[in-house]
Amino acid sequence: MQHHFSVAVKAVVLRGNCVLVLRRSQQEMQGSYINKHQKWDFPGGGLHFFEHTKEGLLREIYEETGIRVQIGMPLSVYDVIRHPVHLCIVTYLAEWREGKVCLSKEHDGFYWLHREEIPKSTLPQWMKRMIEKAFVQREYNKT
Numbered sequence: 001m002q003h004h005f006s007v008a009v010k011a012v013v014l015r016g017n018c019v020l021v022l023r024r025s026q027q028e029m030q031g032s033y034i035n036k037h038q039k040w041d042f043p044g045g046g047l048h049f050f051e052h053t054k055e056g057l058l059r060e061i062y063e064e065t066g067i068r069v070q071i072g073m074p075l076s077v078y079d080v081i082r083h084p085v086h087l088c089i090v091t092y093l094a095e096w097r098e099g100k101v102c103l104s105k106e107h108d109g110f111y112w113l114h115r116e117e118i119p120k121s122t123l124p125q126w127m128k129r130m131i132e133k134a135f136v137q138r139e140y141n142k143t
Contacts, residue, residue: 005086009057010044012134013069015096015112019131021123022064023109040123041107042091042130053090061094065110066102069094072141075133093134 013020022041029039045060047053054071061069072093080087101110113121115135118128 003084003086006088007047007053008045008087008089009047009053009060010042010089010091011057011061011069011071011094012042012075012091012130013061013067013094013096014134014138017115018112019115019118019134020065020067020096020101021111021113021127022103022107023111025106025108028106038124040127042127044091045106054092057092057094064104064106065099067099068097070097073137075130075137091130093137095138 020043022043024039024041029037043061043064044057045064047056051059057071058069061067072095074090074092076089076091078089078091080089103110113123115131118131121128123131
């Protein structure tokens with residue numbers, strides 16, 4: 001049996017007191033090895049071989065959303081292991097710099113959610129925790 005290992009990069013993109021949240025398309029969800037039921041996501045995707053994480057993340061964000069960001073500090077490293085797939089996901093803090101969101105076929109909706117809306121949103125708890133961590137990290141970086 002063949003095993004598959006890959007590295008993915010994601011970004012919690014902040015713009016002021018808002019965070020960019022993407023809604024995955026049905027086609028994207030059905031084609032997923034890892035998560036066929038989670039509709040909400042952060043921008044990002046798989047790295048190409050020999051691609052640096054931040055370069056790959058900038059590429060993925062632009063391909064999926066059409067926006068430009070500044071990549072900050074890593075927020076988390078998470079392993080998803082579901083036989084025969086092992087996926088390592090590195091999530092970064094990012095700040096929106098320019099552009100209007102124009103989605104690829106991977107997503108069919110997006111929201112700039114205000115920080116105050118996050119607790120009452122239908123986002124999964126892991127996303128809420130990651131968003132709060134991003135806001136805290138940004139505030140820490142300013143001091």
